[in-house]
Amino acid sequence: MVEIPSGSAGAIPSAEVEDVELYHPKSWWTKYVFSQDAKIIAVQYSVTAISIGLVALVLSWLMRLQLAFPGYFAFIDADHYYQFITMHGMIMVIYLLTALFLGGFGNYLIPLMVGARDMVFPYANMLSYWIYLLAVLILAAGFFAPGGPTGAGWTLYPPQAVLSGTPGGKDWGILLMLTSLIVFIIGFTMGGLNYVVTVLQGRARGMTLMRMPLTVWGIFTATVMALLAFPALFVACVMMLFDRLLGTSFFMPAIVEMGEQLQHGGGSPILFQHLFWFFGHPEVYIVALPAFGIVSDLISTHARKNIFGYRMMVWAIVIIGALSFIVWAHHMYVSGMNPAFGFFFATTTLIIAIPTAIKVYNWVLTLWRGDIHLTLPMLFALAFIVTFVNGGLTGLFLGNVVVDVPLSDTMFVVAHFHMVMGVAPILVIFGAIYHWYPKVTGRMLNETLGQIHFWTTFLGTYAIFFPMHYLGLLGVPRRYFEMGETAFVPPSAHTLNIFITVMALIVGAAQMVFLFNLVWSLFRGREAGGNPWRATTLEWQTPQTPPAHGNWGKELPVVYRWAYDYSVPGAAEDFIPQTVPASGGVTREVPA
């Protein structure tokens, strides 16, 4: 036992945090549409992201239908198939996952969790959403443009992306895609500045960095990374627009198209790959780090136990963020670059496994002997760990040059990245929605519908992506519209493809249950009260639920403890909110 008298290390700083002047909406329009309240903006971001995500879901159905029943659906030809692939990938990675984690959860949770009234620049925050919406509309316009959206693959590699052989290459498709990305990055920068500066400057009294919930740490670090990585995509998009529209040769080598020598010459497609993946690899962690943070909070809350190794978790987040900037070329092992680079990048890639593994162990050790409540958020968090470990381990395979080269163009890679950065973060998003929906709306989501949604999604996505590894090992190529006569692929692979497609249709349908639940519970859900999960973090301590404009009523909260005081020995309840002061000398069991 160690006695820690309160006030021994100096009291809570007496200096008042500057209370911000809030913008008070004057009409319905400025309250609900052109709102500067981060909570409304968060809902706007989330609804937009989920809506465009549904389009991407339907596109994945269409792709799967073609792969399982080639030639059966006359309206899916090769061009359409490539357009579906491209739009599915781009929407899911950027317009759904990035926007939902940072724009949606970031906006909702950062001010509430650090004890601020709102973001520090509410006006820029509002602009950020409307610019994001514009980017989504430009992207979606591709479906209606002459020639359709671009079919260049989500990596948009030149020179094929801007040539006539690729759908949308000489039409509107690629132009709309590049413009949309540029607009998205401008909008994101406005939001990102908000998230970073709010964490730096908007924290309540007593909320030191090491008292912040890991959710905020994850979103904060991911935002810093995104602010540094997105400029690479920005530069690449601008240069490719120049190549396509103004005839420059940044990326375009001398090339003959349809028997005609183009005026381009000397450009370097590899240069594009470097720029793209300098953005592209941090992007994986921009999606993963918020998921890591959120899942830590879900596990701790629903296992009624403090997070194991909080300090190590924070360090791991920061180290992963830093390392992810020096691994980008592991996406380019087959680009013909210097083999010595391959060795360097394989090493850095494998080093990332260390902090990541620390996080996984800490989640498991948090569960160990915890009072585990198998609530929906907990189920999704557990499913995340299983899925993430699976996808992470195949990442170790692919991080090695000699293993990657033969597997690079097969379904194995598709299975890997869907497991690790598709399904795993999406499971966290679902868990987070089930967890925070009561705070956003004041009502609980329906448990039965949630159980149906969880089990179908979790088992279904496993049924989709686990066999895909096997297809990859057989040598089934990715990106192919149809396989045709291929001697080395056994007929059983085809049966497996049909199975995967059926599962994909079922999992997609299960998401409709989830959407129905979101709408139904808004009106019919059980009243949640202020703190249904009996959680410690600040967002559950607001005077109103849903939190009112300005979040905290008259007085800003004061933080007296870290975010994970669950099951404290000797305490009356199994959780102590961060706003509860220490009563006299607190004794705490500390292992010697």
Place this chain on the structure above:
Amino acid sequence: MNVTLIFLAVIGAIIVWWLSGQRLTSKPWLETGSVQLPDHHGADRQQPPVPAVKIGLFVFLGVVGALFSLAVSAYFMRMASADWWATPVPRLLWVNTAALALSSVALQWAKREAEHGRMESLRPVLSAAFALAVFFLVGQVQAWRELTAAGYVLADNPANSFFYMLTGLHGLHILGGLAVLAHTTVRAFASDVQPDRLRLSIDLSAIYSHFMLAVWLLLFSLFAGWANDFVDLCRTLLT
């Protein structure tokens, strides 16, 4: 990508320096009810805290820095190919550089005037800073026209393409800064001026202007070819 990596190393060093003052080794689970603020925070308590806008500006400059360091990385990588020949630097660029530098100096001067509350001398200085920055932009467009007239068009050669793209990107950033500066200048002439907010605006404009000047000097040295000698030197040292 070396330039980018150097830039990232600098940003990383700043982040590590900042994190090192945040007690990342503390044990929050043992510190109920009380907390010691990091030292430099304690020092800040005497002075007013740094305004959020200023922090926001520094973060934004980090983003702009990343943008230009990536573009310059691309410049060096593309330069290695055989079809590259340098674009001549128009004489006018020297005049423009002087104008931009003077604009920066004027803003610094305006900042000092604002700190001492001398509104009368502040206004002409601020206007001069604005006019000089406009002069820079007009001069840049004129330099483009001279180059095009001399036959150095955009798509002709990668060096030309980079010249137009980089000066264009830089010009757009200057234009954005000018919009803010115009707003500040107009406010300085208003009768009901709030000295505190004006001081902050001028301070921010000055920081932004110095940063864009530094970016321009780097780009200019790139176009003039001095940076190449430096890079060659580094390459020989490394190999």
